[in-house]
Amino acid sequence: MIVGRRLFISSATFSVAIAAAYWLTSREIAGTFLLGFMAFALSFAAGYMIVAEKDADLWGDDGNATMADAADQVVGTYSIRSPLPFWSALSLTALALGLVISPALAILGGLAALVLGAAFIMNSR
Amino acid sequence: MTGETAPTGTTTAARSDLLSWMTTTDHKRIGILYLVTSLVYFAVAGALSIVIRTQLARPNAHIVGPHEYAQLFTLHGTAMIFLFIAPFALGLANFLIPLQIGAPDMAFPRLNATSYWLFFFGGLVVFAGAGTNEGAAAAGWTSYAPLSEIKVSTGLGQDMWIVGVFLVSVATILTAINFITTVFIYRAPGMTMWRIPIFTWEMVATSLLVFLAFPSLAADLLLLFVDRHFGGHAFDPAHGGSAVLWQHLFWFFGHPEVYVLILPYFGVVSEILPVFSRKPIFGYTGLVLSAFAIAGLSMGVWAHHMFTTGSVNNPFFSFVSFLIAVPTGVKFFNWIATMWRGSISFETPMLFTIGFLMNFLLGGVTGVMIASPPIDYQAHDSYFIVAHFHYVIGGGSLFAIFAALFFWWPKFFGVKLDEVLGRWCFWLLFIGFNVTFLPMHWMGIVGMPRRVFTYADAGALPILNLIATAGSYLMVVGVVAFVVNVIVSARRHEPVGDDPWGANSLEWATSSPPPEHNFTRLPPIRSERPVYDMRRAKGDG
Numbered sequence: 001m002i003v004g005r006r007l008f009i010s011s012a013t014f015s016v017a018i019a020a021a022y023w024l025t026s027r028e029i030a031g032t033f034l035l036g037f038m039a040f041a042l043s044f045a046a047g048y049m050i051v052a053e054k055d056a057d058l059w060g061d062d063g064n065a066t067m068a069d070a071a072d073q074v075v076g077t078y079s080i081r082s083p084l085p086f087w088s089a090l091s092l093t094a095l096a097l098g099l100v101i102s103p104a105l106a107i108l109g110g111l112a113a114l115v116l117g118a119a120f121i122m123n124s125r
Numbered sequence: 126m127t128g129e130t131a132p133t134g135t136t137t138a139a140r141s142d143l144l145s146w147m148t149t150t151d152h153k154r155i156g157i158l159y160l161v162t163s164l165v166y167f168a169v170a171g172a173l174s175i176v177i178r179t180q181l182a183r184p185n186a187h188i189v190g191p192h193e194y195a196q197l198f199t200l201h202g203t204a205m206i207f208l209f210i211a212p213f214a215l216g217l218a219n220f221l222i223p224l225q226i227g228a229p230d231m232a233f234p235r236l237n238a239t240s241y242w243l244f245f246f247g248g249l250v251v252f253a254g255a256g257t258n259e260g261a262a263a264a265g266w267t268s269y270a271p272l273s274e275i276k277v278s279t280g281l282g283q284d285m286w287i288v289g290v291f292l293v294s295v296a297t298i299l300t301a302i303n304f305i306t307t308v309f310i311y312r313a314p315g316m317t318m319w320r321i322p323i324f325t326w327e328m329v330a331t332s333l334l335v336f337l338a339f340p341s342l343a344a345d346l347l348l349l350f351v352d353r354h355f356g357g358h359a360f361d362p363a364h365g366g367s368a369v370l371w372q373h374l375f376w377f378f379g380h381p382e383v384y385v386l387i388l389p390y391f392g393v394v395s396e397i398l399p400v401f402s403r404k405p406i407f408g409y410t411g412l413v414l415s416a417f418a419i420a421g422l423s424m425g426v427w428a429h430h431m432f433t434t435g436s437v438n439n440p441f442f443s444f445v446s447f448l449i450a451v452p453t454g455v456k457f458f459n460w461i462a463t464m465w466r467g468s469i470s471f472e473t474p475m476l477f478t479i480g481f482l483m484n485f486l487l488g489g490v491t492g493v494m495i496a497s498p499p500i501d502y503q504a505h506d507s508y509f510i511v512a513h514f515h516y517v518i519g520g521g522s523l524f525a526i527f528a529a530l531f532f533w534w535p536k537f538f539g540v541k542l543d544e545v546l547g548r549w550c551f552w553l554l555f556i557g558f559n560v561t562f563l564p565m566h567w568m569g570i571v572g573m574p575r576r577v578f579t580y581a582d583a584g585a586l587p588i589l590n591l592i593a594t595a596g597s598y599l600m601v602v603g604v605v606a607f608v609v610n611v612i613v614s615a616r617r618h619e620p621v622g623d624d625p626w627g628a629n630s631l632e633w634a635t636s637s638p639p640p641e642h643n644f645t646r647l648p649p650i651r652s653e654r655p656v657y658d659m660r661r662a663k664g665d666g
Contacts, residue, residue, distance in 0.1 A: 003318035004309045011333065011421060018425045018445075026438035030373040031428065038337050038424060060226070060312025063320070067647050070314045080641060081148045082235050089242030096292060097250060100284035100354070120235070 001056045005049040012042035084123065088116040150234035151641060152219050155241050157537065159216025162241075163209045166248055170204035171604065173197050175597060178561075182594035184582035194578035195263035196282070200255065202266030203286065206386065207293050208248045210522045214389035215244075215300050217529055218328045220537065222304060224632035224639060225322045227313025227647050232306040240296040240303070247292030254282035254289070262286035265576065267379065268349070270360030270371040275353040284353065291346045294339045301335035304328055313631075315650035322630040322653065323412050327392030330416040331385050337424060338381035345374035369436050376427035384423040386518055387485075388416060390525030391456060394478050397532050398460055400628045401475035402467030408459040409653055415452035415459075422449045432498045433505045439498045446496035453489060457482070472626075473547030477528035480555045484520025488513055491566070506576075509569025515562045527554065527607070534614075535621045539637045543617075546610035553603030560596025564589040629654040 019035035059070040091112035098106025149155060177197050180188045223230055231237045255261040259280025264273040273283055308329050351357035358364035360371045399406045426446045428437035491513040495501045504510055534542050568589050573580055580586050624633040633656045635644050648659040
């Protein structure tokens with residue numbers, strides 16, 4: 001993960017530099033805020049990578065690793081089918097569309113999104 | 126993973142098949158869904174552009190009125206950018222990234238499926254705006270305030286545009302997070318970051334851009350929505366707001382979006398060129414670093430779209446815009462060096478890739494021109510700009526899309542597309558594209574503004590527009606040749622092997638199409654070309 005960490009640290013450093021350069025050359029608030037927010041987001045991600053790096057032990061980072069080395073690795077549980085994504089997306093669309101078409105549709109979409117969100121969480125355990 | 130048994134009976138099986146596509150969380154199927162959906166949206170956006178070109182074929186024509194024309198170019202631009210070029214790359218990446226890094230699926234499969242359906246419904250909502258009383262949104266794909274504010278754009282179509290694009294932007298952000306997590310965490314043993322294929326690297330850079338730029342669009346759309354419906358004044362100068370704020374927020378997303386539309390296709394080109402040049406890619410590290418240099422610099426150039434507002438620091442944005450030419454030049458140098466003294470063969474994917482290089486070069490050169498404020502002041506809002514961005518996105522991304530379709534079709538479906546029809550498709554599109562868009566440079570220079578539904582019968586404009594329209598019809602024939610090719614190849618159904626091109630990256634180590642679990646066995650990964658290494662070990666390199 002050292003490459004990922006370097007990627008985020010260098011991106012964060014670059015964004016801090018460009019935000020500072022922009023402010024010094026233009027004194028313009030909107031653009032500086034946007035660049036500053038970008039610097040904050042990247043710094044946050046870089047900080048997370050530095051902390052997460054301590055526990056990360058990935059076979060993908062070992063250039064000499066073989067498939068046999070990773071034979072007992074648990075990479076997650078994969079379900080190839082789930083109705084939740086379709087209905088969640090539909091309910092979120094109903095919620096957003098309801099805001100411009102009909103409050104009833106928005107309420108219905110919002111309630112459905114809440115129920116499906118809960119199902120997502122329950123299903124992930 | 127578990128296999129599933131289809132119920133017996135044709136109707137039940139068909140219903141079950143439809144249901145299986147609606148409920149799938151398999152990254153390959155989601156990839157195919159993205160590709161098919163984005164191609165359908167492309168067909169609609171292309172049809173709209175033909176109406177636009179037909180309207181402009183002759184001066185003072187009235188095939189459509191000015192308001193309908195504004196709706197046409199708004200939907201055309203929105204669909205091409207938000208619903209075709211970018212989502213096609215997401216589809217390609219969905220299919221390829223886990224295969225290229227030796228992973229069983231994406232990191233978050235159900236989130237991945239949710240992202241697709243949000244994109245699908247978002248697109249439908251954008252188009253559905255055309256069915257409302259006052260028609261679709263008509264403020265352009267940039268939807269500048271105050272044009273998009275409720276006082277001017279009173280119809281429901283503009284609201285549906287906001288909702289649809291918002292849903293698509295949320296879907297894109299979620300997908301980007303999924304891509305980054307998958308590449309960082311789920312690489313197969315031995316697949317270090319410096320061994321992942323260039324396409325996957327380009328998608329990491331693209332995802333980073335999406336992660337940073339799209340929230341700005343989402344915020345912009347929310348502010349506009351509040352302005353329109355809840356009495357906000359964010360973009361209303363009469364009440365302390367600022368119309369320029371819309372442009373800042375929009376272009377902070379909009380310019381990186383240009384690179385979201387092109388970086389994945391740099392990856393496609395970088396995958397195809399070495400295969401048909403029979404050489405390793407030249408300067409792997411340079412290509413990767415230049416992608417991140419382009420991504421980083423692209424976050425600092427947004428206001429070169431706002432030179433003429435007089436409220437931004439033109440020298441700063443001009444300088445950073447010029448800088449982007451450097452890493453882009455590195456890429457071009459590496460691509461040419463990859464072909465240099467290679468054993469080049471000109472199958473259809475390679476033809477489209479060379480078409481990409483030629484068109485994108487012209488688009489890039491005019492981009493450097495208009496990065497200069499004095500030139501931009503002349504070219505701004507003219508057809509010169511239309512020509513420039515169509516050469517970048519149409520001549521660049523579109524040609525790479527066709528290259529990708531021809532190159533990975535055997536992996537998607539287990540059959541190759543027909544070569545003869547493929548060559549027809551390429552030449553019709555290449556000639557048609559250049560006949561359509563090259564004259565637009567001159568239209569812009571002689572002063573034709575963009576987004577006007579007609580023009581005066583004077584000077585060179587009528588003949589230039591007529592030529593451009595003829596070119597667009599030729600492109601339609603090229604697309605029809607592709608559709609015919611798909612049908613012919615599907616009916617012929619001649620299975621190809623796992624690796625029909627003699628390619629390099631890991632997706633070619635599995636069957637065509639791949640099984641649900643992706644790999645029955647993985648070759649050892651000891652370089653960025655594991656499949657080439659495998660062939661060489663067998664004495665077939």
